[in-house]
Amino acid sequence: MVFNNRDTQTGVKGLSDEWITVGPIRAAVHLAGVWHILQPKAFKWETATSCSLRGHPMFAPVDLEHPWVKWCLESHEQYGWLYFYAVDMAEEYKRRFGFDPYILNMLNQLEEMPEAVPEGGWEEPTFAKDIEYV
Numbered sequence: 539m540v541f542n543n544r545d546t547q548t549g550v551k552g553l554s555d556e557w558i559t560v561g562p563i564r565a566a567v568h569l570a571g572v573w574h575i576l577q578p579k580a581f582k583w584e585t586a587t588s589c590s591l592r593g594h595p596m597f598a599p600v601d602l603e604h605p606w607v608k609w610c611l612e613s614h615e616q617y618g619w620l621y622f623y624a625v626d627m628a629e630e631y632k633r634r635f636g637f638d639p640y641i642l643n644m645l646n647q648l649e650e651m652p653e654a655v656p657e658g659g660w661e662e663p664t665f666a667k668d669i670e671y672v
Contacts, residue, residue, distance in 0.1 A: 547626050549626075550623070550629075551630065553627070553630070558627055558630050558634060562624045562627045562628040562639065562641045563641055565620050565621075565623060566645055566648060567600060568601075568620060569617070570596055570648065571600070571601065571602045571610075572610045572617060572655065574599030575599075575602055575611065576611070576652040576653075577654070580652075581596070583598075591648075594644070594646075594647045595643075595644065596644055597644065610655070612656070612658060612661065613655070613660070613661070614651065614656070615658065615659055615660045617655050619660070621648060624645055625642070628642050628645060
C-alpha cells in the first residue's frame with residue numbers, strides 16, 4: 539500500500555500478518571505523541587512507563603520527533619488518516635485472528651484529535667516510500 543492510496547480499508551487487506559499485529563500499536567503511539575505535544579496535561583503518568591489519556595490507559599508517548607508525529611501535527615486530514623488507518627488495521631486483525639485486539643480501546647480515545655491540530659488539507663508524506671514502514 540503506497541501513500542497515495544488514501545483508502546485505508548482496501549489498503550490494509552494486503553498487509554502482512556506481522557504488520558497487522560504491530561501497525562495499530564505503532565500508529566497509536568504516534569497519535570499519542572501528537573496529544574503529548576499539543577496537550578501534555580491530558581496525560582497522567584501512572585508509573586515511569588505507563589500513562590493514561592483523559593482517564594483511559596494509553597501507550598506512553600515516545601519518539602516525539604518521529605516523522606509520522608510531525609506529519610500528523612500538520613493537519614486534521616493527516617491526523618485523521620493515521621487514526622483510520624490504525625482502526626482499519628485493528629479491524630483487519632479481528633477479521634484474521636478472530637478476536638478484538640485491545641488496541642481498539644486505546645484508539646477510541648485518540649479519535650478526537652487535539653484542538654490545536656490545524657485545519658488543512660492532505661500532503662503526502664515524503665519520508666518513506668511505503669506505508670508499511672510507519
